[in-house]
Amino acid sequence: MSTVQQRSDPAAPAPGVRARGRRSLRRGLDLFGVVPFFAFVAVFLAIPTLVVAIGAFAGDDNRPTLDNLAALTDGYIVDAFVRSIVLSAATALLGAVLGALLAYALVTAKPQGLLRRAVTAAAGVLAQFGGVTLAFAFIATVGLSGFVTVFLREHLGADIYAGGVWLFELPGLTLVYTYFQIPLMVIVFLPALDGIRPQWREATESLGGSTWQYWRRVAVPLLAPAFLGSTLLLFANAFSAYATAAALVSQGNPIVPLQIRGTITSEVVLGRANLGKAMALGMIVVVAIVMWLYALLQRRTSRWLG
Incomplete structure (x- = not known):
């Protein structure tokens, strides 16, 4: 009798209402879990980008102006952008080719072997090894008084x-x-190599294809988007690097990040306080274009290797 009364009680929530309530609560908890991430993105990415974008269009009197963007056509700023692009492209290509070869060597090793785990762990650490520490390491090794430089000079002439x-x-x-x-490159390209299935090579060989035909018609077309996307990621990584160059280059501002530092710290350049923000906005545009192309290539890669 009590059960019938509970079911007929108009104040009791229906089962569908209770289910929707639990789903809403679960969705709210899921959203609450990503609040720290969105807060981090807002504080360290969105707000600085907004400050740079607004400052690039503001004069020293905080009035809207296009003088800062017009100054980006000055010769020394154009040269700095060109040198930054050349430096980023050269290191991206070198890192992509050498890193891809190393990643392929790891794929041929045992998946859970000690060699692969050790190299992968070392790659994860060395990929983040930069700044003053890396600059000092090279100065101490191959600098003017580095131990390799001194050894070659004194013992080999x-x-x-x-x-x-x-x-x-x-x-x-x-x-x-x-x-x-x-x-x-090892970290970002290794998953693409792992996605190449051995059955595809066996199918090529069963149809009479050679190793060259397998790489030319199967493996390379599948890996090309991932390789190009990884190269673009390396380009963006080098283009936005600052600490290593700032610690290594003490005179002159050959690349854009050092030019931005000069506009902020120099006491010679007066009346151009927001010029550095205009150059930073130019860097943001370049990196945004590169990352957009990277996202397109990654989407194509995931469709083939997913």
Whole structure:
């Protein structure tokens, strides 16, 4: 009798209402779990980007102006962008090729073997090894008084600086950037290599195809989007790097991040306080285009290898 009364009680919620209530509560808890992530993105990405975008269109009197963007056509700023793009492209290509070869060597090893786990762990650490620590490591190794430089000079009679002090210029930045580009390529390209199924090679061989035909007609077309996407990611990584170049290059501002530093810290450039924000906005545009192309390639890769 009590059960019948509970079912007929108009104040009791219907089963469908209770289910919707539980789903709403679960959805609210899920959204609450991502609040720290959105807060992090807002504080360290969205708000700084907004400040840069607004400052790029503001003069020293905080009035709207296009003078800062017009100044981006100045020769020294254009040269800095060109050098940054060349540096990023060169290190991205070197890191992509060498990193892809290393990743392929790992794929041929045992999936749970000690070698693969050790190299993958080392790549994860070295990909984040940069800034002042990395610059000091290269200065202590191949700097003017580095132990490798001194050893070659005293024991082999070879002077690696006979043609100039290249370590503190663009060639040196290329070498140092490539150091952390290669392990980053291993991390981002290894999943694509793992997605290549052995059955595809067996099918090619069963149809009379050679190893060259397998790579040319099957593996390379499937891996090309992932390889290009990873190369673009490496480009964006090098293009936005600052700490390593700031620690290594003490004179001059050959690339855009160092030019931005000069506009902020220099006491010579007066009346151009927001010029650095305009250059930063230009960097944001370049990185946004690169990452958009990366997302398109990753979407195509996931469709083939997912």
